[in-house]
Amino acid sequence: MSAPAQVESFVRAFTGLRAEVEKLIVGQAEIITGVLTGMFAGGHVLLEGVPGLGKTLLVKTLAQSLDLSFARVQFTPDLMPADIIGTNVVVEDAGGGKHFQYQPGPLFAHIVLADEINRATPKTQSALLEGMQEQAVTVGGVSRPLPSPFFVLATQNPIEMQGTYPLPEAQLDRFLFKLQVRYPAIEELNAILDRTTQAHTATVQRVMDGPTVLGFRALIRDVPIASHVRDFATRVVMATHPQWEHAPETTRRYVRYGASPRGAQALVLGAKVRALTQGRYNASLEDIRALAAPALRHRVILNFAGESEGIDPDTLIAQVLDGAPAGTTRTAEPVLS
């Protein structure tokens, strides 16, 4: 298949998948696009929002649209690592002999919904996050690979913090994107009511399978990116570091730690996915700008001044982008002079 045909196929598949999800999810187009972008980029996505906004429904609908296995884990404080990664149990064979046999946990699914991930203890969170990073889990000294494609969608509630275990920075860094699910607009709310309070319910069809997803992932990594676009992504990430000599003043004042190299990876991979979804064969500066907030907002750690003044990481990232880091020209003047 030629490249234009591959790209056209990807665009068609992406659009179809989004359309299937939008049969049940009203509005939240940005969130749906972000989730799909994360999935095709090969990363995991953290969804943050108050209860009742359809986070879980979104993930369930996505799993139904894909011909992939799906598992949902409701994280609670008493959830143990073995509950998600599996454990060895004693089984009795036909001859009456007993032996240990590994029983895989819910993590051995293509799509895993980790609902309210911040309610589990750090021990359990670590077990999940190890699987996310290594694409494998180790049980009883044996490393067991997870199925591919493996895609974790975690949700967390930002307001009910009592009895929760907020994810540490190192574990937040494992998520490619952090998407903030916002309250729907009035028109969207009316549509939600129409769809969910009537007898007729929409059915979701499977439009994509696992090998197709993996093929698209390989295609995405081939998307060309110009050196100045890549340099822009690097400088945006560096501009979130207060120690960097060209960091903007807001970063110096309010940021304790900036984004990690994983942030730059997320920016570039996301930009490539976005380019392909628009039928473009190259990543552009605009792609980097569009994905800066979801890729970096959970990687920027505010200091005490930033926390106390209620600085929003999105605002900070927007200021970083407005600062037009050195090496990128927005107007003709730098070229002229």
Added chain:
Amino acid sequence: MTGYPAAIERLLRRVRVELRLRRAERGAWRGAFWGALAAVAALAMKGAIGALAVPLALALLGIGALAGALLGACRRVDTLDAARLADRALRLDDRVATSLEYAGASERSSLVGALLADTTARLEALPPRRMVARVVPREARALALPVLAAVVLAAAPPLPDPQTLIPEWFSAEAKARRDQNLNLAMLQNRGTLGPEALRRDPPANRDAAEGAGRRPPATAAENPALFQDKALIKPSADFSSFVKRSDERLRVLGETDKLPDLRSDFASSKYRALLRKHEELAAGLRARQLSPKKLAELLSEMERLGRKIDEEFGSDAFDGYYDAMERGQTDEALEAMENALSRLREQEGRGRDARRLRGGREPDQAARDDGERLEGAFDESGMEGEGVAPGLGRSTDAKGRPRARLRSTPYTSGVQGAQRGRVPLYETQVPGSTSRADGQLPSVGVFGQYRRLMEDAIAREQVPRDYHEQIRDYFKSLNER
């Protein structure tokens, strides 16, 4: 540029041309601005340049604009910059720049080929449009000011020569003219006086004569008739008369060698000798060129001479000098030396006033009524220590000399510490009612005295008992330093 599709190459060529034009335009604005500034300078010197000023200003303006345009047009245009400009102008989402980078790659993926084809197709479909926006530089916006100034200067009369603005008194010609007049006046004085009259009395006789009320011999230019020859000024010039009187002038000028040695007369006074020594050492030398040793010798000599003049002329006159020498400030040392010399002059003046029965207490009727007061007493205004000594007039030191006062009332003094360089230095600051009465002494010299006073004060129970140890600790800490 091989490997690029023709459409991309054409586009880049167009961008380069546009960019050069814009840079030339921008450079021309900037060059015109700086040329206009130069033109203003040329027109400001219109008086010196003359009629060429206006053409020169116009030429500077044109040359500036032309040079700026040339410099702008000749600058190298980076291919990637041109590609990015095209991407922005044509809203191609970095397609051109990416194609440019990946077209030269040895291994092209299928996506790169698709990218090149897509970029070419889009470029060929786009209508030609301007890609480099015109950016007006700041200099262009400010160009009106120098141009306006140049127009005003061109229309206005020439500015006056700056040298003529200097007051005539300070000009070299005026100074030379003054010196010439002074010399002429001196020669005229000498010419009208005989050798006997020109010989000055010794200073003692002169003082006595002045004291007796006799008028001193004329020393000013009182009879310049000899040199005021108007024979040649008259319409009918009498040349023979002029020649005849010239012989007389030559005779008078010949008497110059017989004039008294004014320098030796000047040196006969010990004050004058001191002044002369100072001038010999200081003349032609800068303070930094005088070695500290030489300055120390000079000050020692001055102090010695000062004691010969006045027994009370103590080393406190040189306090500032010693302080400056300790800090290695030869400038301040020389200044202190000047101050000491001023004091010597004041003493001389007071002494002369006393001999002439002028000054002193006589003009101060209130002081005469109050009778004779000694130094350190209180006058009617309540000012401490403004003493009057017989024949010496009113003391300029409001509280007397610091050292004497320190000996008498040490409680009015304080110790002030300072870190100067690596060596800590502690000095005694002696405050006075005026700045002239301030003085400084090394703390080492007064520390023992203060400690004895402290012990006496404690022994006499003048200090509360609770503070005894604190005060002793303080002095102990000073001693350790």
